[in-house]
Amino acid sequence: MAKTSFEHKNQTYTLTGKWDGDVFTAVAKQDRKPASDPFKIERPKGDDAASDDVLENAAFSALKAAIEDGSALSSIDGA
Numbered sequence: 001m002a003k004t005s006f007e008h009k010n011q012t013y014t015l016t017g018k019w020d021g022d023v024f025t026a027v028a029k030q031d032r033k034p035a036s037d038p039f040k041i042e043r044p045k046g047d048d049a050a051s052d053d054v055l056e057n058a059a060f061s062a063l064k065a066a067i068e069d070g071s072a073l074s075s076i077d078g079a
Helices: 052-069
Strands: 002-008 011-020 023-030 039-042
Touching: 002 052, 011 052, 023 052, 039 052
Parallel strands: none
Antiparallel strands: 002 011, 011 023, 023 039
């Protein structure tokens, strides 16, 4: 399981993710409450495909950007 944290507007967010086959699913939480919809990224096929670390960083970067721009909770908050 991959894990990182960051601060935004004086709030701490924890980003976690795990692989299930070729799909990495990441989610953000604030304390124990969901702070984002799940974000999924699929491992591409081929010899020149990005490494797992690169894909995990991409998923975490997308979640962080969604939290910062306010779009992270579209299905949870009914927006």
